[in-house]
Each structure stands twice: as structure tokens, then as C-alpha cells.
Ligand code: BES
């Protein structure tokens with residue numbers, strides 16, 4: 001998709017498809033968007049707007065069909081109300097972009113002209129959000145729908161009216177592509193998306209991005225004493241792996257480790273889930289998928305920091321060999337863990353991966369994990385929890401999320417609750433009870449990061465959508481990719 005600019009004088013109502021972002025003032029005499037049209041056409045448009053119940057200042061997108069022979073075949077009006085809050089302001093641009101994509105799909109438009117008046121698309125953050133809305137809404141996962149209409153997304157060109165120069169959209173395009181590739185990995189059915197498959201994906205990303213790659217297999221993991229990861233994998237026929245990726249920088253200011261939970265399917269193990277509880281559990285590698293996609297986005301970006309990725313990959317299944325509730329296993333850092341619930345497997349595999357990141361000398365560790373159902377109860381489907389003791393890092397991450405339309409809410413690493421993880425027979429148990437479940441999961445992870453600055457994201461509520469919503473489609477959302485890349489760019 002190309003993005004070009006058009007001078008206001010070049011806007012002709014005969015253009016096939018036109019999107020007008022309009023605010024209440026635009027409806028007056030001094031209108032800034034509608035005055036691009038001839039007086040009669042403007043009058044006709046205003047008249048038509050009434051019929052679609054357009055209300056000045058009310059956000060919404062309205063499609064109106066051709067008015068006269070010299071009018072565009074369709075016009076999409078986006079009602080606009082200027083928002084003070086930075087999140088909602090940026091999100092409004094993303095929403096309009098999303099509507100443009102839906103509209104293009106419906107009308108098979110190859111080109112849209114976007115007239116925005118006072119809604120300023122020359123602000124980079126606004127344009128990025130608008131384009132994200134288009135790219136991310138255009139996504140479809142239909143490779144297994146043999147009988148579906150898989151015509152490609154029709155839009156070839158977006159013409160912006162207003163900005164003086166053609167913006168460089170390559171960075172936002174690669175960022176969106178990376179987000180979509182994370183969605184692809186999450187959406188891939190678990191019979192195909194095995195740990196070994198993810199390893200193959202890591203290999204190709206490493207090759208393209210000239211990354212250092214280490215793949216630790218079962219034998220190597222045993223040598224490294226990654227017993228918690230091995231314990232989780234015991235019930236599965238699939239081989240577990242731990243992948244490490246490194247993107248070097250010359251004279252790095254900082255070494256940042258990204259750790260992603262990579263459970264390719266979570267049945268719960270012997271502490272088995274309900275049938276319904278298992279339905280979306282192919283999404284349990286969303287953290288690992290996001291981390292891998294960050295490296296994809298970094299392919300065309302030079303940062304002054306070294307970025308390392310750690311992906312513990314396994315299935316959580318059942319067999320006569322599966323780990324039992326009550327088993328005690330020694331973690332890589334030497335602490336013993338009583339596994340009382342085999343469904344709390346994410347924290348186990350992360351514990352070993354986090355410890356490895358610490359041992360490798362990271363200056364900052366960030367982990368992403370679809371870790372607890374409790375975070376969904378606490379924050380719902382649109383906010384992920386962020387934990388961390390370093391205020392500045394937390395704040396920067398939350399800000400990067402605001403810019404990306406990915407909401408983060410800080411939750412406490414409550415020392416008061418540490419006792420809930422005390423085991424009668426080992427150093428720790430892997431569950432802390434029903435109350436504050438996302439917090440006790442975070443406290444468990446904290447036992448494995450030592451003094452290294454660390455941020456933990458519980459993305460169980462935000463990694464997967466059950467229906468299409470705004471720029472998100474049913475399935476994996478790619479949550480975290482854009483936020484992390486922007487956060488890393490901010491550190492660099
Ligand atoms: N993968 C799940 C968490 C999850 C739940 C992700 C819903 C996405 C949607 C995780 O491994 C899990 O099962 N956690 C348990 C922990 C409990 C046993 C302490 C949970 O949340 O029920």
C-alpha cells in the first residue's frame with residue numbers, strides 16, 4: 001500500500017472513494033474539510049449527513065452512497081471530536097483507519113482520498129495510528145478456509161490531503177507486519193504450531209535479521225539444569241526447546257532481555273482445564289510470538305542497545321509421564337518448587353528462562369506471558385497488567401502502550417503476599433491461592449530475577465480476541481509487539 005499526499009486543489013469530488021474526517025466546526029461556514037467541494041455538492045453532502053444521523057462532535061463513521069453524478073461513488077464521513085486525553089486522541093485516528101479498511105474491503109476500493117480538516121494527520125503519532133488502523137484491520141487468517149473468498153485486500157493507495165510532504169511510512173509498515181506475524185503464530189492451530197515449528201520460525205527470523213541464535217534442546221536443557229521447563233514438557237510427545245536470540249549493537253548502552261512464555265498448547269496438564277477453558281489455549285505462546293516479532297520489526301531498525309530474546313517452548317499435556325501435583329523440582333537457580341497445580345506452568349518455564357537472562361548479564365529484563373486467568377478478572381480484555389519496581393521503566397512502557405493503543409495498568413508486586421507462596425516441603429510452591437492470582441504469579445517470577453531491573457506483563461486478557469473489535473480481528477492480537485519496539489526505541 002502506497003501513501004501519498006494530495007494538494008487540496010487536486011481534490012476532485014469525482015474521485016472514486018473519499019474519506020472525510022469532519023468535526024462540528026467543519027459544518028459551519030468556515031468549514032475546513034467540506035470547503036474543498038463546490039457549494040452545491042457541499043449542500044448536498046450536508047443534507048445527506050442528516051439522513052445518516054450524523055451528529056456534529058459525535059465520533060462515528062458514516063458511509064453515504066453517491067449523491068449526484070459528479071460525486072464520489074462513496075463517501076465515508078468520520079465524525080470527530082477533539083480529545084484531550086492522549087490515548088483517546090491517538091486511538092480515534094486508529095479507529096478511523098480501521099473503518100477505512102473495512103470500507104475499502106466492502107467497496108473493493110483501490111484508492112482512498114482522506115480529507116481530515118482539523119484532525120491533523122501531519123502529526124506523526126496521528127498518522128501512525130491511522131495507518132495502524134488500516135494495516136491491522138486488513139488482516140485475515142484464512143489459509144485454512146479452502147472455500148472462502150480469499151481475494152486480497154484491495155487498497156493500493158492512500159492519498160492524504162493536507163500534509164506538505166510524503167511521509168516515510170516504511171517504519172510503521174514493518175511494525176504492523178511484525179504485529180501480524182505474531183498474530184499468525186498465535187492463530188496457527190496447535191497441531192501445526194509445535195515447539196519445533198516455533199524453533200523453525202526463530203531460525204528464519206535469525207537468518208534474515210543476522211541475529212545470533214542458540215537452540216537448546218532436551219539434552220542441553222538437562223545439562224543446563226532447566227528442570228522446571230523439562231518438568232512442564234514431561235506429559236507431551238513434543239520436544240521442548242529454549243531459544244535464545246541476540247541482536248547485537250556496536251557499543252550498546254544497555255542490554256535488554258525479552259522473555260516470552262511459549263506454551264504452544266496448555267491443556268492444564270493433570271490439573272486439567274475444562275473443555276471450554278481449553279478452547280483458546282493455542283494462544284498460550286502469545287508472549288513468545290510477540291518477542292519473536294519484535295526481532296522481526298528490529299530488522300530494519302538500528303538501536304544503540306543490545307536486544308536478547310529468550311523463548312521457553314513446550315506443550316503442557318497429559319500422559320503417564322506427566323508431572324504430578326506434589327512433585328518437587330529444582331529450578332535452574334537452585335530453588336526447589338513444589339508443583340501443586342500443573343496448570344500454573346507458565347511461571348515454571350519462565351523461571352528458568354528468567355534465570356538464564358540474569359546469568360547472561362541483562363541490564364533490564366521484560367517478560368510477556370499469558371500467565372493468569374486472574375488478570376482477566378481484574379482488568380478485563382483491554383488492559384494488560386504491568387509489574388515492576390523501577391518507576392521510570394514502568395512509566396515509559398505505559399507511555400509506549402498509549403502510543404500503540406495497548407493499555408497497560410500497573411499492579412503491585414505486593415511484598416505482603418509473598419507468604420502465600422511458602423511451601424511446607426520446598427522453597428516455594430507454584431500457586432498462591434485464588435485471591436490476587438496475577439500478583440502472586442508475578443511474585444513467583446520475582447524469585448528468579450534477583451536484583452536485575454525487571455518488568456513483567458501479564459497479557460492473558462489482551463493476547464486473544466473472541467470477535468473482531470476495531471483494529472483487532474478474532475484470534476491473536478499481536479499484543480506487545482508495537483509497544484515493546486517503541487519502548488526499546490525510546491531507550492536507544
Ligand atoms: N495459560 C493460562 C492462563 C490463561 C487463562 C491465559 C485464560 C489466557 C486466558 C495459565 O497457564 C493458567 O492456566 N493459569 C492458571 C493459574 C492457576 C492454576 C494458579 C489460571 O489462571 O487459572
Ligand code: ZN
Nearest residue numbers: 266343344345
Ligand atoms: Zn496453565
Ligand code: ZN
Nearest residue numbers: 263266284346
Ligand atoms: Zn498457560
